[in-house]
Amino acid sequence: MKRIFSGVQPTGNLHLGNYLGAIRNWVRLQQEFECIYCVVDLHAITVPQDPAELTASTREVAASLMASGIDPDQSILFNQSCVPQHAELAWVFNCVARLGWLNRMTQFKEKAGKNRENATVGLYSYPTLMASDILVYKATHVPVGEDQKQHLELTRDIAQAFNAMVGEDFFPLPEPQILGQATRVMSLRDGSAKMSKSDASDFSRITLTDDADAIMSKIKKAKTDPEPLPSEVEGLEDRPEARNLVSIFAALADRDEAGVLADFGGQGFGVFKPALAELAIEKLSPITGEMNRLMADPGYLDQILATGANKAYALARPIMAEVRQRVGFLGSSAG
Ligand code: TYM
Numbered sequence: 117m118k119r120i121f122s123g124v125q126p127t128g129n130l131h132l133g134n135y136l137g138a139i140r141n142w143v144r145l146q147q148e149f150e151c152i153y154c155v156v157d158l159h160a161i162t163v164p165q166d167p168a169e170l171t172a173s174t175r176e177v178a179a180s181l182m183a184s185g186i187d188p189d190q191s192i193l194f195n196q197s198c199v200p201q202h203a204e205l206a207w208v209f210n211c212v213a214r215l216g217w218l219n220r221m222t223q224f225k226e227k228a229g230k231n232r233e234n235a236t237v238g239l240y241s242y243p244t245l246m247a248s249d250i251l252v253y254k255a256t257h258v259p260v261g262e263d264q265k266q267h268l269e270l271t272r273d274i275a276q277a278f279n280a281m282v283g284e285d286f287f288p289l290p291e292p293q294i295l296g297q298a299t300r301v302m303s304l305r306d307g308s309a310k311m312s313k314s315d316a317s318d319f320s321r322i323t324l325t326d327d328a329d330a331i332m333s334k335i336k337k338a339k340t341d342p343e344p345l346p347s348e349v350e351g352l353e354d355r356p357e358a359r360n361l362v363s364i365f366a367a368l369a370d371r372d373e374a375g376v377l378a379d380f381g382g383q384g385f386g387v388f389k390p391a392l393a394e395l396a397i398e399k400l401s402p403i404t405g406e407m408n409r410l411m412a413d414p415g416y417l418d419q420i421l422a423t424g425a426n427k428a429y430a431l432a433r434p435i436m437a438e439v440r441q442r443v444g445f446l447g448s449s450a451g
Pocket residue numbers: 121122123124125126133134135136137138139156159245246247249250258259260261262263264298299300301302310311312
């Protein structure tokens with residue numbers, strides 16, 4: 117049996133990388149599988165957050181997911197902190213994972229930057245909480261963008277170590293699902309940097325709250341080189357900005373890069389950029405419209421998340437009870 121789990125941080129507007137690398141695949145998977153989708157507010161506080169903004173972002177991300185097509189009747193949609201078993205299992209995993217494993221995590225190194233001594237302990241142990249998110253449901257498949265691959269390898273290491281400790285195949289070893297044409301969307305200002313919520317420049321990313329004018333101007337201002345587009349995919353080598361825009365086009369149009377270049381090879385960006393912007397507006401503006409509609413009713417969003425949390429809790433609690441018993445904890449978690 118396949119059980120899907122994935123999560124997204126409520127640390128600002130979702131961008132095109134989140135949408136093409138993850139959310140769109142989540143929507144497609146829910147037709148076939150049991151899916152659990154989580155707004156990971158516990159992860160968000162590994163860096164300082166303004167409480168009111170965190171609350172607003174949690175609702176906004178939930179609205180973006182629903183506007184993108186996550187159906188809360190079909191899938192479970194909730195925010196992480198409402199199901200305490202995530203944090204409970206994370207503690208057990210903190211006592212399974214080794215410092216050496218966490219020291220290898222490139223995302224910690226990037227996020228902590230030069231001032232590592234000042235990073236929170238939560239940021240350092242972020243991946244053990246992620247492992248717990250997945251394994252507290254015994255999820256088997258995890259649809260994510262490419263940047264999460266290393267965290268999923270660690271999740272498998274933790275599952276394996278726990279299984280060895282208790283002497284049985286207790287947890288599945290979850291598989292990453294890195295799907296589609298745009299598994300690593302790059303910044304519009306720099307083809308060597310990932311599109312990210314934390315980039316200081318708003319022009320580096322397209323968000324699901326951007327209107328048509330913003331999308332057009334961001335794409336028109338996107339960094340490119342002076343050459344026309346090649347007719348073959350090989351011609352994109354060493355042209356990171358061109359490759360990024362072509363792969364975004366391919367993902368939005370549900371085609372491959374070769375097909376896009378068959379149409380646009382030989383054309384300059386003066387032709388390609390407006391075509392890409394039109395396509396992005398066509399695909400994203402219905403989502404933005406629906407999101408704004410949902411955001412107007414915060415009570416409804418809160419109720420959806422609370423219902424999702426109850427469903428998630430019903431799945432997590434018995435699994436955590438089995439973990440407690442394997443570890444040797446007396447009694448059961450209160451609540
Ligand atoms: P987060 O919030 O950074 O991103 C959410 C999802 O979007 C993908 N993504 C991208 N894909 C392509 N190109 C990009 N530029 C890009 N930027 C982000 C991410 O890969 C992710 O799939 N640690 C996770 C959240 C998390 C999680 C989990 C995921 C917490 N627990 C358990 C899976 C399973 C994160 O920070 O995602």
